[in-house]
Structure formats: structure tokens, C-alpha cells
Amino acid sequence: MEEAVIEKKGNFITQSVSSLGELIIGGIGDLGEMSSFIWTSLAWITRPPFRFKEILEQIEFVGNKSVFIICLSSLFTGMVFALQTYSAFHMVNSDTLIGPTVALALTRELGPVLTGIIVAGRAGAAMSAQLGTMRVTEQIDALEVMGVNPKQFLVMPRIVACVIAMPLLAAVFDFVGNIGSYFLSTRLLNIDAATYLAKIDFFTRPKDILQGLIKAAVFGFIFSTIGTHKGFGTTNGARGVGIATNETVVLSSILILVSDYFLSAIIKMILY
Amino acid sequence: MTENTEVAIELKNVKKTFGEGVNVLNGVNLQIPKGKITVIIGFSGAGKSVTLKHILGLLKPNEGTVKVLGQDLSTLNERELNDLRKRFGMLFQSAALFDDLSSIENVAFPIREFKRKMGNDEVLKLAQERLKVVGLSTGDYEKYPSELSGGMRKRVGLARALALEPEILLYDEPTTGLDPIISEMVDKLIVDTHHHRPGITSVIISHDLPSAFKIADYIAMLDGGKVRLFGTPKDFFASQDPFINKFVKKARDQE
Numbered sequence: 001m002e003e004a005v006i007e008k009k010g011n012f013i014t015q016s017v018s019s020l021g022e023l024i025i026g027g028i029g030d031l032g033e034m035s036s037f038i039w040t041s042l043a044w045i046t047r048p049p050f051r052f053k054e055i056l057e058q059i060e061f062v063g064n065k066s067v068f069i070i071c072l073s074s075l076f077t078g079m080v081f082a083l084q085t086y087s088a089f090h091m092v093n094s095d096t097l098i099g100p101t102v103a104l105a106l107t108r109e110l111g112p113v114l115t116g117i118i119v120a121g122r123a124g125a126a127m128s129a130q131l132g133t134m135r136v137t138e139q140i141d142a143l144e145v146m147g148v149n150p151k152q153f154l155v156m157p158r159i160v161a162c163v164i165a166m167p168l169l170a171a172v173f174d175f176v177g178n179i180g181s182y183f184l185s186t187r188l189l190n191i192d193a194a195t196y197l198a199k200i201d202f203f204t205r206p207k208d209i210l211q212g213l214i215k216a217a218v219f220g221f222i223f224s225t226i227g228t229h230k231g232f233g234t235t236n237g238a239r240g241v242g243i244a245t246n247e248t249v250v251l252s253s254i255l256i257l258v259s260d261y262f263l264s265a266i267i268k269m270i271l272y
Numbered sequence: 273m274t275e276n277t278e279v280a281i282e283l284k285n286v287k288k289t290f291g292e293g294v295n296v297l298n299g300v301n302l303q304i305p306k307g308k309i310t311v312i313i314g315f316s317g318a319g320k321s322v323t324l325k326h327i328l329g330l331l332k333p334n335e336g337t338v339k340v341l342g343q344d345l346s347t348l349n350e351r352e353l354n355d356l357r358k359r360f361g362m363l364f365q366s367a368a369l370f371d372d373l374s375s376i377e378n379v380a381f382p383i384r385e386f387k388r389k390m391g392n393d394e395v396l397k398l399a400q401e402r403l404k405v406v407g408l409s410t411g412d413y414e415k416y417p418s419e420l421s422g423g424m425r426k427r428v429g430l431a432r433a434l435a436l437e438p439e440i441l442l443y444d445e446p447t448t449g450l451d452p453i454i455s456e457m458v459d460k461l462i463v464d465t466h467h468h469r470p471g472i473t474s475v476i477i478s479h480d481l482p483s484a485f486k487i488a489d490y491i492a493m494l495d496g497g498k499v500r501l502f503g504t505p506k507d508f509f510a511s512q513d514p515f516i517n518k519f520v521k522k523a524r525d526q527e
Binding site for chain 2: 049133134139141144149
């Protein structure tokens with residue numbers, strides 16, 4: 001984008017305002033460029049060749065290969081959450097509420113958000129690193145010159161795969177997290193197993209699980225678009241790839257947390 | 273150049289400006305003849321890579337037209353441009369091999385992409401033929417790009433560029449950064465490939481002057497975003513232009 005050359009005349013105030021203006025205009029420009037990137041990439045979903053092989057490969061990379069780390073993280077998340085809520089509930093003699101509290105916290109928030117951050121760090125970073133390396137070694141140009149559209153071949157499968165795999169991973173997180181909480185509560189904290197499960201059943205609704213899965217899909221969309229966009233736009237060799245990867249992880253994590261708030265607010269309005 | 277020689281690539285008064293008034297191309301007029309080896313030479317910054325990108329359709333000119341195989345690139349939509357791109361093959365400076373695929377899979381990639389009806393065995397057989405032509409030993413077919421030397425990577429890159437039997441072959445700085453022995457090997461490869469396929473047009477972007485004078489049928493010299501001279505090596509030796517003379521002398525000194 002051509003940058004407007006603004007002569008910095010005048011006093012401090014006018015300079016600050018014009019700098020702010022440049023920042024905003026630049027930001028809006030970048031946002032527009034990124035929206036165009038996303039739109040043109042996703043438009044390829046409906047156009048042949050459909051790249052099923054590439055989509056499946058990406059689902060395996062984002063999904064299957066993340067299962068172990070998700071299970072491990074969720075097990076301990078469930079356990080520690082049960083442990084900490086115990087302190088509060090035990091004081092008011094409501095131990096049996098630990099089950100549903102952990103379940104709701106996992107399905108509505110912890111599941112999708114932690115899955116999002118973990119997988120963004122894993123797969124999102126990998127996407128920007130791989131595409132960034134391809135960009136600086138001219139592999140993306142080679143694809144284009146061969147008559148293969150790089151957005152269709154590289155970007156679209158990654159975005160689609162993340163939107164599909166993330167809810168599945170979040171579901172795994174929810175499930176294993178609850179298992180961790182269950183075993184901690186019933187074995188260590190001596191909460192009655194039957195009551196524990198009955199209370200979960202009483203308080204948790206399908207919509208609590210569903211909203212988490214929808215959030216997970218949105219987070220998958222967020223980090224895959226950021227990762228692929230940063231990778232595609234990499235310049236300056238190896239250093240550029242490092243910068244792109246770093247920016248992907250940081251920006252994805254922040255956006256996941258920020259959007260989580262707004263999504264929760266909207267969901268609260270619609271579903272409750 | 274005679275009137276009845278067909279033109280493979282034509283640039284008419286192409287102008288390109290980047291950023292704030294950086295005129296990289298200032299009215300390039302170039303007609304690359306079919307079936308010959310044409311080398312585009314020039315110092316760094318003269319506009320060689322930018323010219324190449326225009327030919328490939330990766331850049332659009334601010335003014336002027338680019339015609340490849342008779343088609344004006346600005347009139348083509350994305351699908352038509354992609355179809356046209358299948359008719360040329362390009363060897364990038366660093367070969368630009370896909371590093372998650374083996375050598376043979378790299379060569380098979382365009383074949384799989386555009387000849388979808390071909391069975392896997394047929395595809396691999398065709399890929400092997402291409403690798404054989406460029407002189408890669410069978411033991412290296414399954415190796416990944418990171419396991420190959422620079423010279424071998426160029427061979428695989430060339431085999432991939434030739435996979436779909438293109439009408440135009442483009443080389444981006446094929447000998448830059450290579451030692452003299454490998455450079456000579458690459459020059460020979462370019463000439464052999466050209467003569468192996470009658471009718472193919474070879475276009476080489478280079479600043480390797482001795483190579484250019486050795487292998488070119490025609491040379492186009494870019495200077496300051498314009499074509500300073502277009503002709504056979506003889507035309508260059510016979511030129512009265514002091515700038516060209518200096519160029520020719522430099523090439524002779526480097527041999």
C-alpha cells in the first residue's frame with residue numbers, strides 16, 4: 001500500500017493527531033487487506049479442484065496430532081479446577097456442586113479457550129512458519145507460475161481444517177477435563193460418585209456444550225487466518241519467518257481471549 | 273530480426289513504477305523470438321527480475337502491454353492466466369523445490385495437478401523420464417531437496433519445469449552463485465534441453481556475461497529500465513555504443 005507522505009509541520013498536537021490518523025488509516029488498510037485475503041481464500045471452497053486430500057491432511061495435523069497434548073492439559077486443568085473450587089464449596093457445605101461447576105466452566109469457557117490457545121501455539125505457529133518459509137524460498141511463486149492458485153492449495157485447506165478440528169478437540173478437552181475432575185473429587189475429596197454425576201446431569205444442558213464448540217470453531221478460524229496470512233506475507237528471509245511466527249502466536253492468543261468475552265456476551269443474550 | 277520469425281513473448285512500451293516514483297521499467301520494448309535461446313542481461317537494478325515477473329503475469333504494468341504466445345495478459349481472467357501458465361515452465365534461482373516432497377514427487381506434482389486422469393504408475397514413470405533427461409541418478413529420486421546439492425536441486429527444478437512439455441522455458445539467474453564448473457554444467461544443460469525439444473523457446477535472465485555470449489542466439493540488454501540493444505552476440509561485438517563495448521570487453525575479460 002502506498003503510504004501518504006505527510007509533512008510533519010505544526011506543533012506537537014497536530015503532529016500527534018496526524019500520527020494517530022496515520023495509524024488508524026494504516027490499521028484499517030491492513031484490516032481491509034486481510035479481509036480480502038480471507039475472502040478470496042475461502043471463495044475457493046466452492047470451486048474445483050476441491051482439495052479434499054489437502055484438507056484431510058491438515059485435519060490430521062491440527063486435530064489428530066494435538067489430541068495427546070489436549071488430553072494431558074485438560075486432565076490437569078479439570079483436576080486443579082476441582083481442587084480449587086473445593087476450598088470455596090466446602091466452606092458452605094456444597095461439595096456436590098463441584099461436579100457441575102467444573103463441567104460448566106470447562107464446556108463454556110476453559111475447553112474452547114485453552115484448546116484455542118494451545119492449538120494456536122502449536123498449529124497456528126506451524127502454519128505461519130511453513131507458509132513463511134515457502135514464501136521466502138519462492139515455493140509459493142513456483143506454485144503460482146505452475147498455474148496452481150496458492151490460496152486455494154495452501155490457505156483454504158488450513159482454514160477449513162481448523163474450523164472442523166477445533167470443536168472436536170474442544171469436545172475432547174471437555175470430556176477428559178471432566179474425567180480428571182471426577183477422579184479427583186471422588187477419590188481424593190471423598191465426594192459421592194453418584195451424586196457428583198447426578199448433579200452434572202441436573203445442571204448441564206446441551207446448549208452449554210454447544211456454545212463451547214461454536215466458540216472453538218471461531219477460535220480455529222481466528223488463528224488459522226492469522227497464521228496463514230502472516231505466513232503468506234513474510235519477507236526478509238529467516239528473520240522474517242521468526243517474526244511472523246511470533247506475531248501469529250501473540251495475536252491469536254490475544255484475539256482468542258478478547259473474542260471470547262464478546263462471544264460469551266452474545267451467547268448469553270441469545271441462549272439464556 | 274527478420275519479419276517472418278514468430279514472436280513468443282512481446283513487451284510493448286511497458287512501464288512499471290513502484291512506491292513513490294521509483295521507475296523500474298521505463299518503456300521496455302522487447303520481442304522474444306520463438307524457438308531460440310534469448311538471454312536478458314543487465315546489471316542489478318536494471319529491471320531483469322521485474323521484466324520476468326511481467327512475463328509470468330505476477331506483475332501488471334502501469335502502462336504498455338505484455339503478450340505471451342499471442343495473448344495479451346491484461347485481457348485474461350485468473351482461470352485463463354492459469355491455463356496459459358501451464359504452457360511455460362520456470363526454473364527459479366534456488367530451484368524453489370517443495371521441501372516436503374521427494375525429487376520424484378516434485379516433478380510429479382504438476383503432472384498430477386493437470387493430468388488428473390493419469391494413473392499413479394504412469395505419473396511416476398513420466399516423472400522418472402524427466403529426471404533421466406536432466407541427468408539425475410536413480411539413487412537420488414527418493415531424496416528430499418534438503419539432501420541434494422545445489423546442482424542436483426537445479427536439475428530437479430529443471431525436470432519439474434519440463435514436466436508438462438512447455439512451449440516456453442524461463443530461467444531466473446541459473447548460474448548466479450555457482451562455481452565455474454557447475455556453471456558450465458548448467459549452461460550445457462540449458463543448451464541440451466533446448467535442442468532436445470525442437471521449437472521450444474528458452475528465455476534466460478542473467479548477469480553472467482560470458483555464459484550469455486556463449487549460449488545465446490539473441491541477447492537483450494536492459495539498462496535503466498529500457499532495452500538498450502537487442503540482437504545476436506555478433507551484433508553486440510559490432511556495436512559502436514561505448515556502454516555496450518565496455519560490457520563486451522568485461523565479458524571477454526571474465527572468460
